[in-house]
Amino acid sequence: MTEPLRTLVLPPLGSLPLSRADSDRDGVARVTEGLLDRLWETPETRVLTLVRGKAPVTADALLLLAPSDVQRPELVVYLGRINEGAVDAGAPVVLAVLPEEDPAIAPTQGWLGLREIAASLDARDAGLFVEAAAIANWHATHSHCPRCGTPTDVRDGGWVRQCPKDSSQHYPRTDAAIIVSVVDDDDRLLLGSAVAWPEDRYSTLAGFVEPGESLEAAVIREVGEESGIEIQSPEYLGSQPWPFPASLMLGFTARAVTTDAVPDRDEMRSLRWFTRQQLFAEVRDGTIAVAGGVSIARALIERWYGGPLDEEPSEARP
Ligand SMILES: [Zn+2]
Numbered sequence: 001m002t003e004p005l006r007t008l009v010l011p012p013l014g015s016l017p018l019s020r021a022d023s024d025r026d027g028v029a030r031v032t033e034g035l036l037d038r039l040w041e042t043p044e045t046r047v048l049t050l051v052r053g054k055a056p057v058t059a060d061a062l063l064l065l066a067p068s069d070v071q072r073p074e075l076v077v078y079l080g081r082i083n084e085g086a087v088d089a090g091a092p093v094v095l096a097v098l099p100e101e102d103p104a105i106a107p108t109q110g111w112l113g114l115r116e117i118a119a120s121l122d123a124r125d126a127g128l129f130v131e132a133a134a135i136a137n138w139h140a141t142h143s144h145c146p147r148c149g150t151p152t153d154v155r156d157g158g159w160v161r162q163c164p165k166d167s168s169q170h171y172p173r174t175d176a177a178i179i180v181s182v183v184d185d186d187d188r189l190l191l192g193s194a195v196a197w198p199e200d201r202y203s204t205l206a207g208f209v210e211p212g213e214s215l216e217a218a219v220i221r222e223v224g225e226e227s228g229i230e231i232q233s234p235e236y237l238g239s240q241p242w243p244f245p246a247s248l249m250l251g252f253t254a255r256a257v258t259t260d261a262v263p264d265r266d267e268m269r270s271l272r273w274f275t276r277q278q279l280f281a282e283v284r285d286g287t288i289a290v291a292g293g294v295s296i297a298r299a300l301i302e303r304w305y306g307g308p309l310d311e312e313p314s315e316a317r318p
Contacts, residue, residue: 010238011236011237011238011239012237012238012303013237013303014238014299014303016238016239016240017118017119017126017293018118018126018130018240018241018242018294019239019240019241020123020127021123021124021126021130022082022085022086022122022123022124022127023079023082023083023086023124023128024080024081024083025080025131026078026080026081026092027159029157030078030158032157035078035157036078036094036158039067039078039092039094040067040072040076040094041067042067042092043066043067044091045066045067045091045093045094046066046082046088046092046093046094047064047066047067047069047093047094047096048062048064048079048094048095048128049065049070049096049097049098049102050095050096050097050098050132050136051097051098051099051100051111053113053114053133053137054111054113055111055112055114055117055129056105056106056107056111057107057108057109057110057112058107058108059108059109060109060117060120061087061121061122061125062121062128062129063107064093069104069105070096070098070102070105072096073097073099074097075096075097075136075139075158076094076095076096076097076158077094077135077136077139077157077158077159078094078095078157078158078159079093079095079128079131079132079135080093080131081093082124083124086123086124093128095131095135095136095158097139114129114133114244115244115292115294117129118130119293119294130241130243134172134174134241134243134246135158135159135172137243137245137246138172138173139154139158139161141245142161142173143161145165145166145170146170147163147168148165148166150163150164150165150166152164152170159171159172173246174246174247174248175208175246175248176208176209176215176218176247176248176250177206177207177208177209177242177248177249177250178206178207178215178218178249178250178251178252179204179205179206179251179296179297180204180219180222180223180231180234180251180252180254180300181251181252181253181300181301182205182223182227182229182231182253182254182255183253183254183255183256184255184259184273185256187275188273188274188275189204189273189279189301189305190205190227190229190256190261190271190272190273190274191203191204191271191272191279192204192205192226192227192268192272193268193269193270193288194267194268195265195269196267198289199269200287200289201289201290201291202272202288202289202290203290203301204291204300204301205222205223205226205227206249206297207221207222207225208247209250215250215252216234219234219252219254220234220254223254225264226263226267227262227263227268227271228260228261228264229256229257229258229259229260229261230256230257230258231255231256231257232254232257233254233255234253235252235253235254236250236252237252237253237300238296238299239251239296240299242295242296249296251299251300253300253303253304259273261273276306276313277313279301279309280305280309280312280313283309283310284310290309
């Protein structure tokens with residue numbers, strides 16, 4: 001088994017809700033001949049079912065089932081083995097992507113999406129749900145060969161799709177996106193309200209990394225495009241998978257060299273610089289709403305703020 005993620009040093013942003021995990025993806029086992037058939041016949045195997053991105057939840061935990069309790073669907077993916085110390089330690093887990101909710105599976109909290117339940121799940125279940133949602137999303141949109149259009153076959157435990165006509169192999173994709181807390185010399189934070197959001201919603205600037213672009217260049221370009229602000233020395237703070245449908249959010253902070261923020265009207269409705277006291281007051285009285293609890297945006301904002309946004313900023317902070 002490879003080293004479990006939980007023993008790694010935490011990034012400056014700390015433990016992000018969707019970056020938690022307590023299982024070993026066991027990638028070397030994926031190529032084993034007949035792996036999924038054997039796992040489906042093993043009573044110890046736990047099955048995580050997913051229907052259009054929703055999983056069954058009972059008592060703030062994923063409802064994992066025995067293979068005999070689930071009608072095996074067309075798409076099954078090996079997710080790995082649960083780590084020692086976690087519930088069901090050592091058990092292999094497979095994802096079963098069901099076409100619709102099975103009435104025989106009756107979770108007490110219902111079928112819930114990752115964003116609805118992630119904050120209440122433990123590390124084991126958060127990790128399994130994120131992995132399952134991400135790989136299921138990839139399969140849902142990559143059913144055919146991008147070279148010749150032939151429907152592809154699933155292999156390697158569900159982690160590769162292969163074209164039967166030209167034998168090309170296709171691997172799961174992840175879209176890198178940067179997100180950045182921009183801070184000026186007065187230690188104010190830049191937040192923007194996007195055209196696509198409700199008018200009172202504000203968050204840190206973000207955008208996809210373009211082909212052939214470094215992360216640092218993407219941070220500088222996105223901030224420039226969306227706000228006209230020049231920044232220097234983007235500093236990496238941590239990452240979080242965001243499988244809606246396929247992003248990996250890479251969090252940065254950067255110091256603004258200029259402060260005249262001009263919203264790019266196609267994407268940004270308004271841009272504002274906040275002191276901690278202003279942000280606290282406007283969030284408290286409902287003038288603005290900021291990004292939610294499981295987002296990396298929230299973690300970036302609270303790192304600058306120095307604590308939870310629902311608590312007054314400490315005296316030492318402006
Ligand atoms: Zn092909």
